[in-house]
Amino acid sequence: MRATVALENGVLYCSGRDNSVYAIDTNTGAERWLFETRKVCSTPVIAGSLLCFVSADRFLYAVDATTGQEKWKYKCQNEVLGSPTVTDDTIYLLDEEGYMFGLR
Amino acid sequence: MRNASRVSLPLCGVVFILAVLYIVATDHRTERWLESVVLAQKTTEAGKQSVPLSSAGTMPGVTLQRTRVYSVKSPNEPKTIVWKSRKLFMLRRAQSFSGEMGSLYYFGSFPTDYSYTSPIIGSDTIYFSLFVGDGYLFALDSQTGAEKKTLKLKNASVSSLAVAGDYVFMGTSDGSIRSIDRNSWQLKWQVLRDDYRFDVTSPAVADGVLILGGARRIKQQYSRADGTLHALNAMSGEQSWMVKVEGVASSPAVIEFISPMSAAICIRLIRIRADWFGRRTRSVR
Numbered sequence: 001m002r003a004t005v006a007l008e009n010g011v012l013y014c015s016g017r018d019n020s021v022y023a024i025d026t027n028t029g030a031e032r033w034l035f036e037t038r039k040v041c042s043t044p045v046i047a048g049s050l051l052c053f054v055s056a057d058r059f060l061y062a063v064d065a066t067t068g069q070e071k072w073k074y075k076c077q078n079e080v081l082g083s084p085t086v087t088d089d090t091i092y093l094l095d096e097e098g099y100m101f102g103l104r
Numbered sequence: 105m106r107n108a109s110r111v112s113l114p115l116c117g118v119v120f121i122l123a124v125l126y127i128v129a130t131d132h133r134t135e136r137w138l139e140s141v142v143l144a145q146k147t148t149e150a151g152k153q154s155v156p157l158s159s160a161g162t163m164p165g166v167t168l169q170r171t172r173v174y175s176v177k178s179p180n181e182p183k184t185i186v187w188k189s190r191k192l193f194m195l196r197r198a199q200s201f202s203g204e205m206g207s208l209y210y211f212g213s214f215p216t217d218y219s220y221t222s223p224i225i226g227s228d229t230i231y232f233s234l235f236v237g238d239g240y241l242f243a244l245d246s247q248t249g250a251e252k253k254t255l256k257l258k259n260a261s262v263s264s265l266a267v268a269g270d271y272v273f274m275g276t277s278d279g280s281i282r283s284i285d286r287n288s289w290q291l292k293w294q295v296l297r298d299d300y301r302f303d304v305t306s307p308a309v310a311d312g313v314l315i316l317g318g319a320r321r322i323k324q325q326y327s328r329a330d331g332t333l334h335a336l337n338a339m340s341g342e343q344s345w346m347v348k349v350e351g352v353a354s355s356p357a358v359i360e361f362i363s364p365m366s367a368a369i370c371i372r373l374i375r376i377r378a379d380w381f382g383r384r385t386r387s388v389r
Binding site: 008045050052072085094097099 | 190
């Protein structure tokens with residue numbers, strides 16, 4: 001595990017090297033849920049009730065933070081560097097080809 | 105009777121004084137005068153030092169704890185790309201080589217040294233830093249994607265950035281901690297150390313104090329065993345305190361930042377984080 005963790009309401013979200021994102025109960029250490037992608041994932045960010053992260057499989061994922069159910073995913077043109085930056089109306093991403101872009 | 109007057113006279117005096125105080129206190133003129141005094145005091149203080157800088161206030165949705173929690177509404181599935189910047193950099197993950205030695209032809213590739221930071225947003229500007237042989241700081245307009253500024257640092261890498269008030273804060277691999285004015289792009293202050301590098305953690309600003317981790321420099325590399333956590337006055341760059349830690353300090357998170365308590369809280373925090381990763385941490389003050 002190398003990414004930074006995201007922490008909210010007693011649940012810790014982190015991505016591992018095994019292409020997955022974990023939700024772990026900070027009191028018990030128990031795994032709440034696990035979301036698997038095809039490639040390694042970025043540091044997850046919490047935006048509202050969703051957990052957003054990008055994976056090296058070029059998808060931007062939005063997962064329900066409580067259940068771990070996929071809400072939507074967005075296919076990017078290139079692999080994304082770092083984690084997404086989320087504001088009320090736009091999601092900003094930086095890709096490996098040197099482009100930064102805003103999604104709405 | 106005489107005893108009674110002895111008691112009642114001072115009593116009357118006290119009641120009279122209390123009554124006068126009550127009238128003065130409840131009078132709207134007194135209230136206004138008090139307000140003006142408070143306002144004057146506030147203005148003088150503001151003149152001396154404006155509101156303490158904090159990286160939480162200027163970045164919408166970003167909490168001080170830096171745990172990547174955005175207090176925004178849940179984003180809907182994106183439909184369109186609203187803007188795309190120009191090509192900002194060339195990232196080479198590997199450098200290939202080839203050549204001939206007599207009749208022997210050889211070729212191959214080796215991984216290149218590069219790093220990047222996740223973008224942060226502060227008052228309509230997106231900032232991120234990058235290292236591809238040289239260090240770069242990019243600032244883009246968040247509405248249009250137009251480039252506002254690019255700073256280049258020769259042969260040095262730049263840490264993640266922190267934005268607070270009118271300033272961008274960063275640490276670099278060549279041992280500097282810098283504060284740059286976001287409007288004029290002038291260097292506000294810089295601290296130079298030849299024994300540490302400061303690109304290993306993301307800085308945080310809370311209550312007017314800049315906190316970032318450092319790692320002892322060993323030529324171009326850094327020691328993973330010898331880390332520090334530095335706290336500096338965000339306006340002047342003056343060092344407030346420094347703690348040494350075994351292992352590189354992680355990016356700081358700030359909880360309930362109250363100046364005299366901050367050191368203790370941060371040490372505690374490093375311990376918690378270090379314990380989390382199963383490391384033993386020692387703090388020296």
